[in-house]
Amino acid sequence: RGLIYQKDFVERANKLTSNNHLQIAGVFHSMYAITSQLSPTKEISSGIRSLEADTMRIRCYQSVTGTKFIVTAGPSQSEVSLDDFLLEVYNLYSDYVLKNPFYDLEQPIHN
Secondary structure, three states, rough: OOOOOOOOOOOOOOOOOHHHHHHHHHHHHHHHHHHHOOOOOOOOOOOOHHHHHHHOOEEEEEEOOOOOOEEEEEOOOOOHHHHHHHHHHHHHHHHHHOOOOOOOOOOOOOO
16 A cells, blocks of 8 residues: 655745655654554554654654544644544545545645
8 A cells, every 4th residue: 555645734934745755654664563563462453653853743643444644743742632633534535435436546746
């Protein structure tokens, strides 16, 4: 699976290329897969959902089908607001993309 859609909502000093977005998604997916196996108990771990640094935060929502929705935000954004945003994106994706008879799964979504 690959990156099927990305959008910048704010201007940055360092504009990320589509390759940068693919790298971020790939690294986060790898960390997600590894951390889902690291639970010290017999419980199945849900994997990494959030990554924080001084200047940014990455938050992830994984749907039941395994599709991951990832958002990068400033450190001041709360987990609750990011979770609400990701759930709204998932709902829009479910309603408008998956119900489109002309959309092929795993293909890039164009504006």
